[in-house]
Amino acid sequence: MVFDRTESFRHAFGKPPEIRLKFKSGQENAVFGLLLDISPSGARVFVDDEFPGHADTLNISFAIANETINADCLVVWKKEAAGGWIYGLHLSRDAVREMFIADEVKALKEKK
Template identity: 25%
Template sequence: MRYKRKDYFRYEFKEPLHAFFRILRVGRKEVNTSKGEARIINISPNGMKLNTSLDLPHSDGHEVKLSISFHLNKRPFHLPGTVVWKKKIAGYNYGIYIDLDETERKGLVEALKVYASNHDNRNEI
């Protein structure tokens, strides 16, 4: 899978957005972990940068599938994600690929536009 950061805009949160995640699969093994806390640093319709204190098993070469939950404008989002990169910075930063259908993508874009207009007009959309 190829991660293409430049396909869509990327919204940078002034204050990281609180989120939760669960690991659903590591490699070919299905798992069901408890919720981990995270912060969304930035997001686009195809991906996000996620920060957490937890060290996910990405470095051993196994694909890690997540379910990421957060609220944007009081609307709940539950997005499927795949870890594509990992960096140890203030805990761990992860690049997450999110695979949305066109309806889900449009819903996320609209929610981000509303959020941006209500929170910080200096961010580009």
């Protein structure tokens, strides 16, 4: 196996965990979806309904292996999919959280 340092770390889930998304625009209700893949700086999520037009910043909450991870993020792109929408999210920079995400993915792989 050849290691490519230019390739970013991204983990796709066989069985996606549930994710809670809360709009920072003041909307009270949280939206629930599936975390399709994760990297230390971004995520791809599936939700049933399209986000409101003003929903470009979110707070997300999810658990990969053991602990719950919270992050503020920015919607970068969206794509309509069968039965819902897929969104690309850019997580705010936080070195501790980035290491924590990597550690949680490693713990998940060790469980298998």
